[in-house]
Amino acid sequence: MSNMILPAPSVSAVPNVSAQSATLLVTFSIEHQWYALPLEAVLQVVRLPALLHLAGAPPILCGMLNLHGEYLPVLGGRSLVDAPVEYQLNNQIIIVGQMDTSATPRFGLLVDQVHDVYTCYAGQVTPLARHAASAFLHGVVHMQDRSILLCNVAELLALVPGQQQDAA
Numbered sequence: 454m455s456n457m458i459l460p461a462p463s464v465s466a467v468p469n470v471s472a473q474s475a476t477l478l479v480t481f482s483i484e485h486q487w488y489a490l491p492l493e494a495v496l497q498v499v500r501l502p503a504l505l506h507l508a509g510a511p512p513i514l515c516g517m518l519n520l521h522g523e524y525l526p527v528l529g530g531r532s533l534v535d536a537p538v539e540y541q542l543n544n545q546i547i548i549v550g551q552m553d554t555s556a557t558p559r560f561g562l563l564v565d566q567v568h569d570v571y572t573c574y575a576g577q578v579t580p581l582a583r584h585a586a587s588a589f590l591h592g593v594v595h596m597q598d599r600s601i602l603l604c605n606v607a608e609l610l611a612l613v614p615g616q617q618q619d620a621a
Contacts, residue, residue: 474574474575474576475572475573475574476491476492476572476573476574477491477492477493477570477571477572477573478490478491478492478570478571478572478573478594478601478603479491479492479495479498479547479567479569479570480567480568480569480570480571480601481530481545481547481564481565481566481567481568482564482565482566482568483530483531483533483534483536483564483565484531484534484536484565486534486602487568487599487600487601487602488530488564488601488602488603488604489571489573489594489601489602489603489604490547490549490562490604490606491606492570494549494550494606495547495548495549495550496548496549496550496558497548498545498546498547498548498567499518499520499545499546499548499561500543500544500545500546501540501541501543501544501545501546501563502518502519502546504516504517504518504527505517505518505519505524510614511614512529512532513528513529513532513533513612514526514527514528514529514613514614515527515528515529515532515538515540515563518546518561520548520558520561523558525548525558525559525560525561526560526561526613526614526615527546527560527561527562527563528560528561528562528563528609528612528613529563530562530563530564530565531563531565533587533589533612534587540563543566544563544564544565544566545563545564545565545566545567546561546562546563546564547561547562547564547567548561549561549562549606549609549610559610559613560609560610560613562609571594571596571601573594577594577595577596578592578593578594578595578603579592579593579595580592581593586602588605588608588611589604589605589608589609589612590602590603590604590605591603591604591605591608
């Protein structure tokens with residue numbers, strides 16, 4: 454299992470915005486759509502290893518990942534977005550942890566590809582109405598060349614069987 458070093462953050466040139474309103478986002482894709490998680494919630498990115506499949510598990514749970522002797526539930530990103538479930542060896546798992554100083558891994562998110570770390574400013578985000586999309590999506594980031602859907606870590610954690618919604 455090889456770890457991916459995330460590239461240095463890309464800094465967007467946005468006029469008249471203070472540095473305090475910036476957030477770093479890890480971007481990834483599922484199918485052809487880009488998504489993002491706050492960098493502070495991402496502990497690491499790993500290539501897709503063999504997962505332990507659980508009989509009777511909900512379809513959204515694609516298996517358990519042995520991460521240094523600790524088993525973490527892995528959510529299938531394609532199942533989340535109603536895309537055909539087809540994973541390849543170059544898929545990646547984003548290890549999501551508690552957004553505090555303990556850096557405790559909570560779950561993995563299996564995605565097609567992890568792209569980059571972007572700087573996002575408050576003016577680039579449009580909130581999504583709760584009824585307009587899945588509960589785990591809470592905004593759209595407008596970049597120069599694409600729109601990126603923001604994922605809500607607490608809502609993703611709520612989808613993991615047996616997990617408490619206390620990550621965010």
